Amino acid sequence: MSLDHKAIRKAYPSIVLLDDSFKTYGLDKDGNKVDIVQSNVDAARVELNKLDYQWKRAAEYPSIANQLDDIYHNGINAWKATIKTTKDKYPKP
Numbered sequence: 001m002s003l004d005h006k007a008i009r010k011a012y013p014s015i016v017l018l019d020d021s022f023k024t025y026g027l028d029k030d031g032n033k034v035d036i037v038q039s040n041v042d043a044a045r046v047e048l049n050k051l052d053y054q055w056k057r058a059a060e061y062p063s064i065a066n067q068l069d070d071i072y073h074n075g076i077n078a079w080k081a082t083i084k085t086t087k088d089k090y091p092k093p
Helices: 005-011 038-060 064-074 076-089
Strands: 025-027 033-035
Touching: 005 038, 038 076, 064 076
Parallel strands: none
Antiparallel strands: 025 033
16 A cells, blocks of 8 residues: 555655655654654645645646637637636535
């Protein structure tokens, strides 16, 4: 089983070295062990999941250049409709 690196790094920002073989700890900048408590990692995962919609939206939005072109050729309302499709697909939690 691999570790949830993103959640661990959010819960323990002092960890600079993290490897799946460590299992229960990471290392800080001085090489000291930082024990990982699963409940802290779980809480960090909950917070990261709340932001997941942002990454999904960003991946699907047209480029800024294409959005500006859409506004120029089709107007703000057509652009809003395009953006709304993605916003509806990935709503804020």
